Amino acid sequence: MKRLFPVIVCVIFGCQGDIVEQNPYLNNLPSFEFELNLDLPLYDNLRFAGGTLTLSQLGFKGVHLYNLDGSQILAWEASCPNQRPSDCSKTIVNGIEAVCSCDDSIYSLVTGQPLSKDVEYGLVNYGVRRTGNLVLVYN
Template identity: 40%
Template sequence: MFHKFLFILIAAFALTSCEPDDEVRNNPYLTNISFRLDLNLNLPEYNSLNFPGNSYVTYNRGINGVVVYNINNTQFTAFELSDPNHPLSGCSRLTVQGIIATCSCGDGNSYNILTGELSSGTGQYSLKPYRVRKSGNIIEVYN
C-alpha cells in the first residue's frame, strides 16, 4: 500500500513540477488563422510542384503568404511567409529565392523553406509550418 501511495505521489509531483514552455511554442508575432489551399497539379499554375526541388509561392493565403516545397514528390513542406521574429509590417513579408526565404527588415533574417529553420540573422523562432496532404494530383495546405 505504501508503494502505491509513493508512486502516486511521485507521479503527481512529476506532472506538476514541469514548467509549461508555451512561450517557445506560441509565437507572439504570428496568429493562428484557419485556411485551406488546394493546389491541382494538373493546372499550369502549379506545374513546378510536379518536380522535386521546386516550390510554389502565393501571397493570397496565410498571414502574409504561403510557400509550398516539393521534397520528393511524396513529401511536401509548407510555411508561412511572415518573418516569425518580427511584428507584422511591410518588411516582414518574406520573399523566396531557391530554398531561402528572406526578410527585408534590414536585419539579414533568412530561412530555409525545407526545414523552416533560421539560416542567417537573429531570432528565436522558426518559420510557422502549415499542414500538407497530397491526394492524387491535389496538394492540400491547411491550418
C-alpha cells in the same frame, strides 16, 4: 502502501509535458483551405523536387510551398516569424531558403528552422494533404 504513496505522488507530479512557446508575432493565423491541381500550368513548378511556389492570397503574408522530394509538399507562412507584421515582414524564397526582408534572417524551407544566429522562432508550418496531383493546403 504508506511507502508506495509518496513514490506514486512524486511520479505523477514530476511528469511535466513539454512547454510549447507560442510565437507572439504570429498568434492569430487565419483559417483557410486551398486546393490546387498540379496538372495546371500555374502550379507546374511544384511537380518536381526542389520546386517552390508562393501563394500570396493565403495566410498573413502568403504561403510558401516547397516540394521536398518529388512527392511531399511542405507549406510555410511567408511572414517573418521574428518580426511584428509590417510592410517589410515578408520572407522571399531564395532556393531552399526563405529570407526576411526586414532583417535578412534566413530560414530553411526543408525544416522551417532559422539558419541565422540570434533568431528565436522558426517558420510557421501549415498542413498539406496530397492525393495524386491534388494538393490541399490548410490551417
